[in-house]
């Protein structure tokens with residue numbers, strides 16, 4: 001019996017290795033960027049670009065650093081927009097309302113920190129009492145799509161209609177018209193910026209060209225729209241995300257994330273800049289992570305000179321106190 005197994009292994013291994021080394025078939029790409037003219041490769045670069053940096057010499061109260069905490073209250077909408085209606089998956093979203101949000105709001109109350117909540121309209125309709133509580137605590141509500149749709153994968157007129165409807169829905173629920181947009185998943189279609197301008201938003205918070213606020217320039221033209229830049233390293237989701245059916249499940253420990261966020265804050269403090277975090281109640285609201293966020297708040301408090309503000313407050317102040325040409 002043993003003698004018959006060995007030849008099979010010797011035969012099987014080379015076949016297996018050979019199969020792994022077979023290159024995938026080369027498909028002819030539909031778009032051939034290496035053949036673009038200069039006008040063609042400049043066009044996407046110039047369409048949406050960082051313009052002048054909005055960098056006040058100091059923040060209100062003589063503070064050194066502006067800290068803008070945001071919480072994207074997505075809950076089930078990220079699953080719904082992908083047509084994933086598994087009760088198990090959806091329950092992870094509901095956690096954001098039942099367990100996560102109360103911890104987030106209690107922490108913000110304890111340290112008297114104003115924050116910004118970007119809420120897909122469907123989530124706001126599902127959790128109207130939560131929205132009322134967030135508003136009652138004095139936090140800002142911003143637009144975050146209708147159902148967390150992937151706005152670059154839908155027709156431009158649908159993207160516009162959904163942002164309009166989401167803005168109107170939040171206005172009806174809160175009594176205040178939002179002045180800021182964070183696109184779902186920080187996605188940006190060729191139409192997004194024009195929609196932002198047409199709807200009169202003060203600021204967008206979806207792009208990543210700087211650590212400071214900046215003015216968005218469209219084809220060389222300053223738009224007057226403030227960008228409050230985000231970053232994946234300043235987002236809880238990539239560190240703590242989890243895909244049940246992926247071979248890669250790179251959960252980070254709260255201590256890992258705390259060390260990165262502390263280092264990001266420390267240099268923002270040294271530079272006199274802005275420190276903007278994107279978090280999600282269904283992600284950061286877990287016990288080990290909300291405890292980590294409190295440790296970060298304690299760290300920032302010990303550093304001193306922190307101006308906690310909503311995104312709207314940072315955008316207005318940066319725009320009005322940066323000088324320079326419009």
Ligand SMILES: [Zn+2]
Nearest residue numbers: 072074184185
């Ligand atoms: Zn989101």
